[in-house]
Amino acid sequence: MRLRILDGGHGFGTKALFALIRTISRQPVLDVIKLVKYRADFYGGPMSSVTHEAMRGPSSWSVGDRELMAAFIARTNQCEFCTKAHSAVAQRAYGDSKTVSACLTDVETAGIEEPLRATLLMLGKLTRERAVNADDMRAVLTAGASRQQVEDALAVCFSFNVIGRLADAFGFFVPGPEAFESGAKYLLARGYR
Amino acid sequence: MSNIAQARNALTKRILERAAQASIAERRAAFNNNGLAEPVRSLVDKVATHAYRITDQDIAAATASGLSEDRVFEIVVCAAVGQATRQYDTAFAALNAAADATPRGE
Numbered sequence: 060m061r062l063r064i065l066d067g068g069h070g071f072g073t074k075a076l077f078a079l080i081r082t083i084s085r086q087p088v089l090d091v092i093k094l095v096k097y098r099a100d101f102y103g104g105p106m107s108s109v110t111h112e113a114m115r116g117p118s119s120w121s122v123g124d125r126e127l128m129a130a131f132i133a134r135t136n137q138c139e140f141c142t143k144a145h146s147a148v149a150q151r152a153y154g155d156s157k158t159v160s161a162c163l164t165d166v167e168t169a170g171i172e173e174p175l176r177a178t179l180l181m182l183g184k185l186t187r188e189r190a191v192n193a194d195d196m197r198a199v200l201t202a203g204a205s206r207q208q209v210e211d212a213l214a215v216c217f218s219f220n221v222i223g224r225l226a227d228a229f230g231f232f233v234p235g236p237e238a239f240e241s242g243a244k245y246l247l248a249r250g251y252r
Numbered sequence: 253m254s255n256i257a258q259a260r261n262a263l264t265k266r267i268l269e270r271a272a273q274a275s276i277a278e279r280r281a282a283f284n285n286n287g288l289a290e291p292v293r294s295l296v297d298k299v300a301t302h303a304y305r306i307t308d309q310d311i312a313a314a315t316a317s318g319l320s321e322d323r324v325f326e327i328v329v330c331a332a333v334g335q336a337t338r339q340y341d342t343a344f345a346a347l348n349a350a351a352d353a354t355p356r357g358e
């Protein structure tokens with residue numbers, strides 16, 4: 060972590076919480092948790108509300124689909140931490156690792172429904188080129204995604220275009236798979252709040 | 253207004269309008285990726301355009317220029333939220349144009 064305040068500038072209660080997390084999970088506290096708990100009134104509190112709504116709020120996309128979108132956006136942004144973190148959540152949500160792996164390798168050939176494929180392609184372009192046009196959106200709607208599904212996917216994209224940038228800017232430590240598995244269990248059980 | 257729009261508005265208002273260590277003008281400039289002096293200008297531009305290329309030196313240059321770590325934290329958060337907001341707004345406008353319908357959800 061490139062800012063010392065994000066690593067160790069938390070209050071006594073938060074440090075006690077981190078100690079509890081380390082004891083229960085037997086894993087290090089992920090840097091993303093350290094970030095959202097630092098001066099939570101400024102960023103972590105309001106951002107967690109946005110992300111929880113996008114990832115766990117009402118939507119016809121499944122939790123697994125939305126976590127896959129998060130991993131796909133992270134991969135497009137070349138954010139290693141978020142790619143690994145949300146691949147782990149999506150795999151656990153889907154109950155298989157092949158779908159996530161196939162989508163991150165080549166979304167064009169992955170065995171997923173067309174509305175999801177078209178949505179991922181649009182999110183990839185939006186993240187890579189920082190813009191999309193009406194033709195890109197027509198392609199998603201023509202593939203069978205509803206307008207509401209596109210709006211829901213854009214909310215996921217917003218969250219992970221914030222979080223990925225912060226992970227890379229602040230230099231999140233990328234731990235081993237056990238830590239991400241532990242994080243995935245928590246995010247599926249409790250969400251982002 | 254949808255729940256997600258309310259939550260996004262609350263986030264933006266908090267980081268741009270309420271008290272913090274960086275000035276409101278500085279936070280708005282970071283959000284808009286416009287009007288900042290070096291070395292913060294380069295850091296904010298990297299956050300917006302290719303965050304994966306940010307190095308220890310980029311952050312160190314910002315703190316060496318006299319900014320506290322808390323100000324750097326706030327500026328980087330504003331830069332990230334600003335870029336994500338521009339992308340979201342661009343995409344939403346494209347969706348409205350494609351659907352040729354009354355905007356919903358905002």
